[in-house]
Amino acid sequence: MTPNKRSATVSLHTKAKSVRRILAGLSLAVIALACVGRVAFARFRQPTSEYLPRQFSLATTVDGPIVLFGYTGNEDASEVAIFFQEPSFYYLTGHSEPGAALVILPRPPQPEGENSLWRGPTLYLPPRILDPKDTHGEVWEGPKIGPDDPDVQAKTGFAHVEPIGKLKDDLEKLAATYKTFYTLLPPEKGEEGYPHFTESANALRAMVPGAKVKDIAPQLYALRQVKSEDELALLQKAIDLSIDAHFAAADMMHPRLFEYQVAARMKEIHEWGGCAREAYAPIVGTGFNSTVLHYSGLDDEIKDGDVVVIDVGGEYGGYAADITRTIPANGKFTPRQREVYDLVLGAQNAALAAVKPGATILGHKDSLQQIVLDYFNSHPDKQGRVLTKYYPHSVSHHLGLDVHDPGDRMRPLEPGMVITVEPGLYIPEEKIGVRIEDDVLVTKDGYKMLTARLPRTADEIEKLMAEARTKAASTP
Ligand SMILES: [Mn+2]
Secondary structure (H helix, E strand, C coil): CCCCCCCHHHHHHCCCCHHHHHHCCCCHHHHHHHCCCCCCCCCCCCCHHHHHHHHHHHHCCCCCCEEEECCCCCCCCCCCCCCCCCHHHHHHHCCCCCCCEEEECCCCCCCCCCCCCCCCCEEEECCCCCCCCCCCCHHHHCCCCCCCCCCHHHHHCCCEEEEHHHHHHHHHHHHCCCCEEEECCCCCCCCCCCCHHHHHHHHHHHHCCCCEEEECHHHHHHHHHECCHHHHHHHHHHHHHHHHHHHHHHHHCCCCCEHHHHHHHHHHHHHHCCCCEECCCCEEEEHHHHHCCCCCCCCCECCCCCEEEEECCEEECCEECCCEEEEECCCCCCHHHHHHHHHHHHHHHHHHHCCCCCCCCCCCCCCHHHHHHHHHHHCCCCCCCCCHHHCCCCCCCECCCCCCECCCCCCCCCCCEEEEECCEEEEHHHCEEEECEEEEEECCCCEEECCCCCCCCHHHHHHHHHHHHHHHHHCC
């Protein structure tokens, strides 16, 4: 998926209905109690040893409590909505049920000494709803983890679990000591879809009216940029299932198919393999649609002679794959399609060669983005035309719990970061769009291509498609 303002979560929230706006004025704690909504376990916890170091390392960056709120289950009013936790809350807690809050106090404890209010990170949970007449209760939606469960520590991995109703009192006590509180503030450009962070910040300010509320995003997002071994395993699983789906798309591709049929087959492979959902709305764009960056219509017939941009990735265990291939509908690129394809491939190779610790995605004269621009500027097509103006997006974004994982793209790359490398050229007047997108792990001295199993050159793609046709023809 091309990196710009749209993210995977946006499409989930665009169907916000006015009834939920009315709730926006209420305190989040009240909402959490009142609206324990649709739930399904679409993610699974990693070991507690994953979450504790994240909580601890955040705690060393602050001089006041960090207060974060999970989603309430009210973010999406549509009938097909399934509960997925807010990614940063999930990153820090592994908790996948609605209506929870997290409080982390600074380390080392401040103030120090006997009067310190310090205790370990605390998870606040809504009470269980056992009334069979309540359609949000456990009879309707299945068992939940409640704050009074005898084994709540083992279930949540938190040594301290409290009822959400106690949060306000606890924060008031903390406000007597701490003048600053931290939370995730809404981005400056505003929130798209459901205003979760606006509501959370307002709820926090209402609970600690005298305190200064600061943004924890810089520290939290910096932490999320570097992946653990367990996170890398989940990412690789999402990527492997998505590669399988791309192979299937190349196998089945032929003129007269509809875009939605290709997407349907790919989604089936993701879900069959255990993906909880797509990492973003699938893009299968044929002909002119190949030049539309975030084409989501999926309703056109694939024509002989078209190129088809396939930007489709699944989400596994919460982690997103993001892969694009561009393939010829009839199995053979035209000379012009191949020419454009090879320019994009050349730009991708140039950017890949620069991926190593210390490199940056944006903002420097030798950034990955600048390398791609320089490549297009210095490689005109056969008619001598420079095609740079047909490259409107940027080359890379971080990948993780979000398909466009948050974090500073001017920050030098470090081992353990996972990014996409995805140049493209989109020429609407020729109905030729080409994007090639791979996912790479930054290593100590370079990178590892996590998508290496999927063919990338025009020759390899034509060969793969020819083999699939031979196989199909010989199958009785
Ligand atoms: Mn992408």
